[in-house]
Amino acid sequence: MKSHAMCSNMVRCLGDGNTSLQKLATSIVFFFCLSDVSCNSVEQKIYVELNNTVPCVRLLNATHQIGCQSSISGDTGVIHVLESEADLEWPLSKGPNPPYMVLLESSLFTRSIMMKMKNESNRVAGVAVVVPNTSPPEFSPHTTCPNENTGVYSDNYGPNLAHCNTTVWNPRGNGLSYEEFDFPVFSLKEDNETEFIKQCYLDHNRAVNGSAPQYPLCAMQLFSHMHAVTNTPTCMRRNDINFSINPEMVCDPLGDYNVWGSIRPYNDTVFGHKENESVVIAAARLDSRAFFWEVSTGAEGSVSGFVTLLAAAQALREVTHEAPPTRNILFAFFQGETFDYIGSSRMVYDMENGKFVIDLDNIHSVLEIGQVAVHSGTNLFLHSDPVSRRNNTVNDEVREELFSSFFVFLLVEPNVSQPLPPSSLQRFLRAQPIPGIVLADHESAFNNRYYESFYDNAANLNLTYPSDLSPEEQLEFVTDTAKSLTDVATVVARALYKQAGGNESLVNNIKADPKIVTQMLYGFLVSSNNSWFQACHKHTGRYGVLGYLGLHCFVFFCLLEPSPPEYYYLLANLTGAATNLTQSQCQKPDELPNESRQMYSYLWVQGIVPPNSTERDSFCVRASVRLTKAVSPAFELGEYASKDYSTWTESRWKFIKARIFLVASRDLEMLTLGVGVAVLFTSLLVTYFISTKADVLFSSTREPASAAY
Amino acid sequence: MNLERLPNEEKLTLCRKYYFGGFAFLPFLWLVNVVWFFKEAFVKPTYTEQLQIKTYVKRSGLGLLLWVAVLTTWITIFQHFRAEWGEVGDYLSFTIPLGIP
Numbered sequence: 030m031k032s033h034a035m036c037s038n039m040v041r042c043l044g045d046g047n048t049s050l051q052k053l054a055t056s057i058v059f060f061f062c063l064s065d066v067s068c069n070s071v072e073q074k075i076y077v078e079l080n081n082t083v084p085c086v087r088l089l090n091a092t093h094q095i096g097c098q099s100s101i102s103g104d105t106g107v108i109h110v111l112e113s114e115a116d117l118e119w120p121l122s123k124g125p126n127p128p129y130m131v132l133l134e135s136s137l138f139t140r141s142i143m144m145k146m147k148n149e150s151n152r153v154a155g156v157a158v159v160v161p162n163t164s165p166p167e168f169s170p171h172t173t174c175p176n177e178n179t180g181v182y183s184d185n186y187g188p189n190l191a192h193c194n195t196t197v198w199n200p201r202g203n204g205l206s207y208e209e210f211d212f213p214v215f216s217l218k219e220d221n222e223t224e225f226i227k228q229c230y231l232d233h234n235r236a237v238n239g240s241a242p243q244y245p246l247c248a249m250q251l252f253s254h255m256h257a258v259t260n261t262p263t264c265m266r267r268n269d270i271n272f273s274i275n276p277e278m279v280c281d282p283l284g285d286y287n288v289w290g291s292i293r294p295y296n297d298t299v300f301g302h303k304e305n306e307s308v309v310i311a312a313a314r315l316d317s318r319a320f321f322w323e324v325s326t327g328a329e330g331s332v333s334g335f336v337t338l339l340a341a342a343q344a345l346r347e348v349t350h351e352a353p354p355t356r357n358i359l360f361a362f363f364q365g366e367t368f369d370y371i372g373s374s375r376m377v378y379d380m381e382n383g384k385f386v387i388d389l390d391n392i393h394s395v396l397e398i399g400q401v402a403v404h405s406g407t408n409l410f411l412h413s414d415p416v417s418r419r420n421n422t423v424n425d426e427v428r429e430e431l432f433s434s435f436f437v438f439l440l441v442e443p444n445v446s447q448p449l450p451p452s453s454l455q456r457f458l459r460a461q462p463i464p465g466i467v468l469a470d471h472e473s474a475f476n477n478r479y480y481e482s483f484y485d486n487a488a489n490l491n492l493t494y495p496s497d498l499s500p501e502e503q504l505e506f507v508t509d510t511a512k513s514l515t516d517v518a519t520v521v522a523r524a525l526y527k528q529a530g531g532n533e534s535l536v537n538n539i540k541a542d543p544k545i546v547t548q549m550l551y552g553f554l555v556s557s558n559n560s561w562f563q564a565c566h567k568h569t570g571r572y573g574v575l576g577y578l579g580l581h582c583f584v585f586f587c588l589l590e591p592s593p594p595e596y597y598y599l600l601a602n603l604t605g606a607a608t609n610l611t612q613s614q615c616q617k618p619d620e621l622p623n624e625s626r627q628m629y630s631y632l633w634v635q636g637i638v639p640p641n642s643t644e645r646d647s648f649c650v651r652a653s654v655r656l657t658k659a660v661s662p663a664f665e666l667g668e669y670a671s672k673d674y675s676t677w678t679e680s681r682w683k684f685i686k687a688r689i690f691l692v693a694s695r696d697l698e699m700l701t702l703g704v705g706v707a708v709l710f711t712s713l714l715v716t717y718f719i720s721t722k723a724d725v726l727f728s729s730t731r732e733p734a735s736a737a738y
Numbered sequence: 739m740n741l742e743r744l745p746n747e748e749k750l751t752l753c754r755k756y757y758f759g760g761f762a763f764l765p766f767l768w769l770v771n772v773v774w775f776f777k778e779a780f781v782k783p784t785y786t787e788q789l790q791i792k793t794y795v796k797r798s799g800l801g802l803l804l805w806v807a808v809l810t811t812w813i814t815i816f817q818h819f820r821a822e823w824g825e826v827g828d829y830l831s832f833t834i835p836l837g838i839p
Contacts, residue, residue: 098837256836266825267834279836 605652
């Protein structure tokens, strides 16, 4: 304030003179004042921006839209902190100042409260959920029967097993993620900003002694306007219309890349069936989701599975070099399995249409690692498909072999008439009856209390570190969770080796490395910016968002080449070999006689920093690890209303923000506007009158010309 | 352009041009015709060409009313039913609003 007053005084003092000196002085003062203008903007005095918010976005599939939508200029509502379910009466019926912005604690973020607010959505402007650091006893916003329409069980195949008739896999699911809300729902962390909001509520919005709170009231405005509507065919059609002057993309198909690697390399340019080639596929899923956008970690849901498989791949590296098994082992990591099996349906489609290095007939069996967050002492369960078991005698032999391979844990086979849990194996079975097993820690319903929720984090896996460790020490510390996952990985590796026809006597030498498991758990669940990940990666760039399905097209720009994800580099480092190629040779390996880009991928990784130097020890890794596109076949075929394949798309948006400010009453606003309009008309009238009567009002009294005497 | 200064024949030519021009799907020319020549046709004292100017203005007015009726009906129907028409509605639209059906 003071500097501004000083500046304006100085400018006024300089006057509006025409001399060049005055002009120079004015311009000097002007530039001096300009440097000081940032702190006193009126906007900053009114609005407080909320920075740590996460919105819920809109997703569409062939028939529906789910998620949340705000109006294009944001939704404003008077803040109300909900105390209990009965307190919902205030925003929904009793409160005198609708619409309300309801602030919920996470314990009140339940289906019944959200549905009540959805039904009265003209009085509810939006919802803000405060996410605490400790998790509630259970919470799963996913449906009770995940992926029920795109699995293998349908009216034609095991009709009594379809739609979770025999086993409900996710009984705690409340289905909130799949509901449609026409108001914005944001999540806030429990930090200073949230305290500020609650304080604002207590200062201004509390009803005192039963009387209505007085204006001005504390209000919140949420912006999360989504561009896409109705369903996927509509939004893809609107994407394609190139009739208007500035075509706007409104939605993007969900999709990313699958990562696969094999013990014996395949020529990446030769697709289709390979004679006399029999492959054991080891599969795991990479992704997970939550109600809010991009906050999913999926610790028990997906990280436990793929970390186990990565450790098993590393455990098999040595023994398969010494004594290669008869069958090849293909490690497949599927992306997008949450949304109707995007990754696995794409791989199966590619196999069926001769666009992948092997064919469905080349597959000997499938071993899938599901949710395996065993806490020591619990069992591992081997799920298989009852329908194909009935019809297939080969299946029996394989099953016997597979069951005999697992001997460390107490391995149990669940009820023979129980269907497969939601897993990528179901998509393989849809195409062809292939023997397969899904390894999981649950006998029937999931043990995971936070399936596909933002609470499925490190705490859910009991990943605890002693409090006095630095981040580097935490990275190396082997937790109990890591130990039990290492045991699972050892079992998986041995089973895979036996399954692939390896030398029986070498099986006991296969052991997974707990240090690698614990480093991976740390990197994926605690902090991805650690020295091990950096050493494995090609540059210290931004480490994408793990868990949620990465999209390549964000608000205004599309990344031309997505940066390969961590899993790709990890699998390459764990199964590949270090070479002594230079960096330029690593980029063009075909020039060398023994190297071929068709058979291997060559990645330049940073390496670790040796203790006595500052330069990183970079080197070239050669691995038979590839990325394949994981976009649903529905988008390749243009069948946006497909019932067989995933049709999920995510809407685009321009910006997402939240802010709070004080609002005045509507009456005061109308009064101000009225007074302004009245002043306008009065001034017009006065001007009119003055101009018509100008000669009367401004008559100059002519003085008689005084003669100069 | 000040009609006061034009001789009457030129006024008639101008009115006629606007009248015929409006048939090329240009109802605004008829609107201009009606507004501009209204005083000339109905308010000014009679002169030779005024009768013809009057005819042209009246017919322009009729054409204008017809266009207004047709356009208003079509616009109302389109705005109301565009969302329900799905694909057809999208192909007929020049600008599709974002975020609403």
